[in-house]
Amino acid sequence: RRMFPTFQVKIFGMDPMADYMLLMDFVPVDDKRYRQVPHCPRHGARLVGYAFHSSSWLVAGKADPATPGRVHYHPDSPAKGAQWMKQIVSFDKLKLTNNLLDDNGHIILNSMHRYQPRFHVVYVDPRKDSEKYAEENFKTFVFEETRFTAVTAYQNHRITQLKIASNPFAKGFRDCDPEDW
């Protein structure tokens, strides 16, 4: 599925005439596996069907084996600096999956693990021996506030409500105008 909200950046300082590739990848934040806070029927209220729990996570142990470290190129790549800078760049085609055998080129993540999205800008070096300069021709940006825990089902009702309120495709689940929210 698509990552929501979408990762978006506003870019400054490129050479307007040069070509750049823009891409994203995801790295584990730590070496842990998480689990939800236990549902304790003896002390809690009786819950039917799927039960939402607290907003915190417990460490469940060591991380599962790392997934293939795939990369997502922004589909407009390559493009001139002027093109990238003239409006906000949106990674809305990026999709996440937990399927290790995925052959759609989606980003593969382990559920119940924490990830840090990273954004990379690669300068397309016109020189013939450009491979030699690979190390100096890219720059990586990390925004820590974009960290998240990958899940197959939401663990926190407030996250669900936030998604329903802000994602236009979830309008069918709203019970009031998101402007009033």
Add this chain to the structure above:
Amino acid sequence: RRMFPTFQVKIFGMDPMADYMLLMDFVPVDDKRYRQVPHCPRHGARLVGYAFHSSSWLVAGKADPATPGRVHYHPDSPAKGAQWMKQIVSFDKLKLTNNLLDDNGHIILNSMHRYQPRFHVVYVDPRKDSEKYAEENFKTFVFEETRFTAVTAYQNHRITQLKIASNPFAKGFRDCDPEDW
């Protein structure tokens, strides 16, 4: 609205590593305005509502003033020759309008006039004085079988049926499987 069927080309012979722009424009086939064959209620059957007529056109006089000669760049432009050649190039984002004040960048045509679509390949010359070589850096292709008469409403029931049978978005108007057609 979109042009249907879509103009599609398979390209050979480009320099795989060079950049090209692909674009289309539309030129008048002649200097005439057309009109449908008259509906003659005295000799024909009585027709209720909209009446379809013969499959031929009558010349109604001299062409209306030419519309702004807009151009449609394939949205993947510019791209490498290798990219353009590896699959059929489809101009499915191209849209036609009769609105002279259109500000969506659509191709403006006069209704009831005949047009010839043209396909242009422009080599992006990396030399600094590339403007000097503009004349030798493009090639135009004309397929006469793609000529058509622009209309605001279909004049020929067989054209309508062909569109309904072949355009997936018109599936709601089909009364049998297009495979059986």
Add this chain to the structure above:
DNA sequence: CCCTTTTCACCTAGGTGGTAAGAT
């Protein structure tokens, strides 16, 4: 019990010709 998978109703977004009304 905890998590994952599958299916679904319900949306967004936009491409069809039909149809009735409008314009000349």
Add this chain to the structure above:
DNA sequence: ATCTTACCACCTAGGTGAAAAGGG
């Protein structure tokens, strides 16, 4: 009478969380 415009039901295509079913 002929052509154009505006709106519509009905599609394609695909993004939502809910809910039920499945797995360990």
